[in-house]
Amino acid sequence: MQYSNPGYDGVVQRPSRLLILALAFGVALIGTFIFGWRAGRHARHLRWENEPIRPWMSVPFVAHTHHVPAAVLFHAIGLEPQPQDRRPLRTIAREQHRPVEDVVRDLERALAAAGHTHPALETPGGKAP
Amino acid sequence: MREQILAALSQYGSPALFAVVMVASIGVPLPVTLLLIVTGSLVAQGVMPMWWAIALASTGSVLGDQIGYAIGRWGGAALVSRFAGLLGGPERIAKAEDHARRWEGPGVFFTRWLVTPLGSLINFASGIAEYPWLRFLFWDVLGEALGAVLYIVLGRIFSDRVMELDAALGDFSWMILALVAAAVLGWVIWRYLRGQGR
Numbered sequence: 001m002q003y004s005n006p007g008y009d010g011v012v013q014r015p016s017r018l019l020i021l022a023l024a025f026g027v028a029l030i031g032t033f034i035f036g037w038r039a040g041r042h043a044r045h046l047r048w049e050n051e052p053i054r055p056w057m058s059v060p061f062v063a064h065t066h067h068v069p070a071a072v073l074f075h076a077i078g079l080e081p082q083p084q085d086r087r088p089l090r091t092i093a094r095e096q097h098r099p100v101e102d103v104v105r106d107l108e109r110a111l112a113a114a115g116h117t118h119p120a121l122e123t124p125g126g127k128a129p
Numbered sequence: 130m131r132e133q134i135l136a137a138l139s140q141y142g143s144p145a146l147f148a149v150v151m152v153a154s155i156g157v158p159l160p161v162t163l164l165l166i167v168t169g170s171l172v173a174q175g176v177m178p179m180w181w182a183i184a185l186a187s188t189g190s191v192l193g194d195q196i197g198y199a200i201g202r203w204g205g206a207a208l209v210s211r212f213a214g215l216l217g218g219p220e221r222i223a224k225a226e227d228h229a230r231r232w233e234g235p236g237v238f239f240t241r242w243l244v245t246p247l248g249s250l251i252n253f254a255s256g257i258a259e260y261p262w263l264r265f266l267f268w269d270v271l272g273e274a275l276g277a278v279l280y281i282v283l284g285r286i287f288s289d290r291v292m293e294l295d296a297a298l299g300d301f302s303w304m305i306l307a308l309v310a311a312a313v314l315g316w317v318i319w320r321y322l323r324g325q326g327r
Contacts, residue, residue: 022318
């Protein structure tokens with residue numbers, strides 16, 4: 001490698017390059033631990049936490065992720081149960097002329113109520129909150 | 130964008146899956162891993178059969194990759210430079226071209242399912258470097274099929290935890306990338322210090 005910058009004999013540049021490499025190495029190591037820790041945390045949540053309800057989900061999708069019959073949720077938002085109805089919650093909310101947050105809230109209430117009657121909602125440590 | 134894509138998949142199923150994976154393979158940054166995981170969940174819910182989901186995802190991805198390769202090979206410099214901005218600039222394309230020449234088949238294979246952010250770049254770069262089309266197709270089909278099977282099966286297993294699974298896989302990919310960077314930098318420092326010691 002050539003270090004022929006005028007005014008420098010190369011001695012100054014070498015340690016500065018090493019310093020940059022060492023810093024980058026340190027950042028990469030820290031990144032490895034941070035992302036590893038985050039991946040581990042998500043992996044733990046995979047086992048114990050229920051999926052939050054998102055506006056892109058359909059009613060059968062929410063029913064599947066929370067292990068309750070879809071009919072319970074369809075009724076909760078004032079719809080006749082139809083297994084083939086795969087409309088996203090946002091579309092349903094638009095058609096019902098109300099904010100999607102309202103629809104999500106109704107579903108969450110229905111899930112909370114269903115938690116008392118559907119054992120699938122129970123976690124190993126007891127019933128879901 | 131993410132919400133709309135997932136909503137389209139949830140509502141329309143197969144056509145949305147095919148279209149999104151194809152467009153993403155050409156180079157548009159879309160959340161394909163999450164899409165495949167949600168597809169796995171839809172498989173678990175009985176919306177579509179497993180073989181059909183895997184076939185659609187693989188075919189759409191391969192088709193998009195072939196379009197990227199064709200742009201690189203026959204589209205000419207003007208077309209490639211037009212896509213260059215979208216893919217991180219000409220320097221990134223030049224790096225990917227160098228990567229394609231050095232790693233060839235395995236490079237195509239691993240960027241289909243493991244180092245997916247580089248996938249579209251490698252398509253263009255393989256075309257520009259005139260990597261033989263049949264060999265590109267072979268590694269492409271192999272890698273895309275493996276990627277589709279891997280993420281759809283994972284989505285099926287964790288069908289009630291798709292968002293958490295996506296987050297875990299995302300952080301896991303970054304961890305691998307950081308680990309590889311640390312290993313490469315460590316090796317460079319070690320070589321540098323060994324050279325100083327002589």
